[in-house]
Amino acid sequence: MSLNLLLADVTDSNTLMLLLTVFVLAVFVGFEIITKIPPTLHTPLMSGSNAISGITLIGALGAAGTGNSTVAQVLGCVAVALATMNVVGGFLVTHRMLGMFRKKD
Amino acid sequence: MSDDLLNLTYLFAAVLFILGLKGLTHPRTAVRGNILGAVAMLLATVATLSTAGLKYEFILVGLAIGTVVGLVFALKIQMTDMPQLVALFNGFGGGASVLVAGALLLTLKSAEATVEGLIATAASGLIGAVTFSGSLIAFAKLQELKFVRDLRFPGQQAINAGLSLACLLLGFWLVSAPETAVTAYWLIVVAALALGVFLVISIGGADMPVVIALLNSYSGLAAAATGFVIQNTVLIIAGSLVGASGIILTKIMCVAMNRSLVNVLFGTMGQTGGGMALSSDEVYSTVKSTSADEVAMLLDVASRVVIVPGYGMAVAQAQHAVSDLYDELIKRGITCEFGIHPVAGRMPGHMNVLLAEADIPYEALKEMDDINRELERVDVTIVLGANDVVNPLARTDPGSPIAGMPIIDVDKSRTVVIIKRSLSPGFAQIPNPLFAAENALMLFGDGRAATVDILKALQES
Numbered sequence: 001m002s003l004n005l006l007l008a009d010v011t012d013s014n015t016l017m018l019l020l021t022v023f024v025l026a027v028f029v030g031f032e033i034i035t036k037i038p039p040t041l042h043t044p045l046m047s048g049s050n051a052i053s054g055i056t057l058i059g060a061l062g063a064a065g066t067g068n069s070t071v072a073q074v075l076g077c078v079a080v081a082l083a084t085m086n087v088v089g090g091f092l093v094t095h096r097m098l099g100m101f102r103k104k105d
Numbered sequence: 106m107s108d109d110l111l112n113l114t115y116l117f118a119a120v121l122f123i124l125g126l127k128g129l130t131h132p133r134t135a136v137r138g139n140i141l142g143a144v145a146m147l148l149a150t151v152a153t154l155s156t157a158g159l160k161y162e163f164i165l166v167g168l169a170i171g172t173v174v175g176l177v178f179a180l181k182i183q184m185t186d187m188p189q190l191v192a193l194f195n196g197f198g199g200g201a202s203v204l205v206a207g208a209l210l211l212t213l214k215s216a217e218a219t220v221e222g223l224i225a226t227a228a229s230g231l232i233g234a235v236t237f238s239g240s241l242i243a244f245a246k247l248q249e250l251k252f253v254r255d256l257r258f259p260g261q262q263a264i265n266a267g268l269s270l271a272c273l274l275l276g277f278w279l280v281s282a283p284e285t286a287v288t289a290y291w292l293i294v295v296a297a298l299a300l301g302v303f304l305v306i307s308i309g310g311a312d313m314p315v316v317i318a319l320l321n322s323y324s325g326l327a328a329a330a331t332g333f334v335i336q337n338t339v340l341i342i343a344g345s346l347v348g349a350s351g352i353i354l355t356k357i358m359c360v361a362m363n364r365s366l367v368n369v370l371f372g373t374m375g376q377t378g379g380g381m382a383l384s385s386d387e388v389y390s391t392v393k394s395t396s397a398d399e400v401a402m403l404l405d406v407a408s409r410v411v412i413v414p415g416y417g418m419a420v421a422q423a424q425h426a427v428s429d430l431y432d433e434l435i436k437r438g439i440t441c442e443f444g445i446h447p448v449a450g451r452m453p454g455h456m457n458v459l460l461a462e463a464d465i466p467y468e469a470l471k472e473m474d475d476i477n478r479e480l481e482r483v484d485v486t487i488v489l490g491a492n493d494v495v496n497p498l499a500r501t502d503p504g505s506p507i508a509g510m511p512i513i514d515v516d517k518s519r520t521v522v523i524i525k526r527s528l529s530p531g532f533a534q535i536p537n538p539l540f541a542a543e544n545a546l547m548l549f550g551d552g553r554a555a556t557v558d559i560l561k562a563l564q565e566s
Contacts, residue, residue: 015336016221019332019333019336019338019341022338022341022342023329023332023333023341023345026329026341026342026345026346026349027345027346027348027349028349029123029346029349030126030345030346030347030348030349030350031349031352031353033123033126033127033130033346034126034130034349034350034353035353036130037129037130037353037354038130038131038132038472039357039445039447039453039454039457039472040132040454040457040461040467040470041129041130041131041132041135041454041457042354042357042447042452042453042454042457043187043191043452043453043454043455043457043458044129044135044139044454044458045129045130045350045354045453045454046191046317046318046321046351046354046452046453046454047187047190047191047194048125048126048129048135048138048139048142049126049129049321049325049346049347049350049351050191050194050195050198050321050324050347051142051143051146051194052122052125052126052142052145052146052325052343052346052347053195053198053321053324053325053327053328053343053344053347054146054194054197054198054201054328055122055146055149055328055332055339055340055343055344056198056201056202056205056327056328056331056340056344057146057149057150057201058149058150058153058335058337058339058340059201059202059205059209059331059332059334059335059337059340060167060201060204060205061150061153061154061159061164062153062156062159062205062209062335063204063205063208063209063212064163064164064167064208065156065158065159065160065161065163065164066158066159066160066212067163067208067211067212068212069211069212071208071211072208072209072211072212073160073163073208074163075204075205075207075208075211076163076164076167076204076205076208077163077164077166077167078167078204079167079200079201079202079204079205079208080163080164080166080167080168080171080201081166081167081168081170081171081174082171082197082198082200082201082204083171083197083198083201084167084168084170084171084172084175085171085174085175085178085194085197086171086175086194086197086198086201087146087171087175088171088172088175088176088179089174089175089176089178089179089190089194090175090179090194091139091142091143091146092175092176092179092180093178093179093182093187093190094139095136095139095140095143096179096180097184097187097458097461098135098136098139099136100184100458100461100462100464101132101135101461101467
């Protein structure tokens, strides 16, 4: 599991620059691929992208599984539950919606 | 699983997220895109779970609860309630980010803290908490829960400014004094929760599409901030993709209302005043009321019909009745299309989802600009539960609160039938001269009942 940026011994300014680079480039990729989205798909795009933002689940799993205090683990556990609702509910309801758009031509 | 293999899996997942999101932008590839996104999430989750040294009790409890609740929500939700559900899910994502950063901070020994890590933690808590409470308020408003009203009170913007400042100061405290970081963190969260409430509480119903799109963006940014905290690139990539997508939708919604984001968030809709300032009595002196039978006769001899739906259609649950009417018109060889304003309804694309649910082919759903080119050649336009988005004052009165907002020019078709309960104003609180136009007929009543009556009358003719 990749380590915590909070820990001094595993980070240096290069790591931060690397992460910032990834962030900025990903924002640009996002802008590029989502231009000209047809209005018909605005709602599915929102709920689908919303499910993707549930990626916080990865962080939540780490927090729930490695926390060294019960409080931290309980916080992690609630985070896992919230993120999982976001992920499972989001992808499924998007699928339901898109099925309605698809079934007739 | 080795670190390298884990990171390669994360990279693969990030690529799938990008492809999946790209797929969601075209009707033909959207289903596959969504599935790609889900597969990416599954891969990343399984890879993380196979990391050595995890204790699974808490993880499994969280996964089980989340899966069950998520399934129930996704399967039970009515399509008319989609805006609420998206708001709620946005909030969950934000809440998860707050808790992850908070849990990691507890695990931290203060001597090990870095400035970058602490800044990322503060950002995660701040954005996550604003997303969480803002989304819950948006949910409550969309659900029309009694205890939330559109509140505006003097000093509201001062409170917002004060809370923002408090968050920043607490952030400085957190970064400069790692030994008390936990206290500072939760104070930030509390201030940010309050900020989220105050930001959204004053925003009215018709501005909800902007708010939901913005909160969607925030939920992505919160995930990206958490990615900085745990130094995980897949969180950063997925989060910033969502952040970018939400910003684009926000911008589209603002353009469709001819308002700036600042105006929507802090603005004073209805107070720009001036203009012709006609009272509704003057405007509505020439309103003509009609009956379902008369509308049916008009439709019977029409060759082109356009239906313009608004939030009222969702409220009246009229989409299936509309679909039946659509089928009848098509059966009679009448061309029937839908003109959809980008901000009709309570979230971007709301009307499209409802009409798709009612089995109306998406080819029949036309965008505003496309339908506006055709309206002069249309025999009958039916406006169902829409008001401000068809108000010609947007074109004619530069002093009106909706001046310059692009509208659907229904007044240019030969006859306009407006189905509406009463002459009450829309969200902008201004009278609509369309209702009194020479070629306009008002059909007063509930959207669904009126549509059903028209259909019956048409079938009997």
